[in-house]
Amino acid sequence: MQSDLRGIGMTSQRTRDRLAEILLEMGIESEIVLDVIRNAPRHFFVDEALATRAYENTALPIGFNQTISQPYIVAKMIEVLIEDNELQKVLEIGTGCGYQTFVLAQFAKYVYTIERINGLLIRARERFRKLNCINILTKHSDGNIGWPAHGPYDGIIVSAAPIGVPEPLKEQLALGGRLIIPVGEPGQQKLLLITREEEGFNEKLLDSVSFVPMLSGIDASR
């Protein structure tokens, strides 16, 4: 790996190992998820000025009024997604800086990711190219409608909270597929796991969470 990806000082392997230890203490049990987090260059996904804080278990600003997801929540959602589940195709709503997309790409054959803010997507695509992520496909679009052309998906992960679950996302789940989505007003969001079954959907409450709101339409600013 290039030296700027390996990291030095506050972005070193020791700092990354410490993050994995914290997630383990917080209840993440999957060894492979912890391993991927340990090896993911999170500092590469934030501004250089914030790189020294990249391995803290916190959300950080990424511009356009958005934040990179907290590592714990990324680990938690992916742990639930991969449990007893072979992942061919995964859809992610809310690419943001691309950190979670990169982590997902280590578990799925293909990751399809949608972002409504063009400026964020342009930067994320550049990062995927530098990291040689050939199994990530991106789209500048409104995640509320999903990406039907590539569905159905074995898993769908949503990184922004709508008030209610968008129907198209449920419809784009494969049989046995899992949708992990935060829903609700700011301050009272719940993380849900929705599984597609032979007849209908099973819904399970996972946690209380705090995500940025899921908006409608697209933002073309660069």
Ligand code: SAH
């Ligand atoms: N996992 C990302 C999270 C970024 S924050 C990361 O680690 O960087 C959530 C993202 O969801 C923001 O970039 C926001 O622009 C995006 N978003 C919000 N509503 C959306 C929508 N309707 N369609 C697509 N993306 C949306």
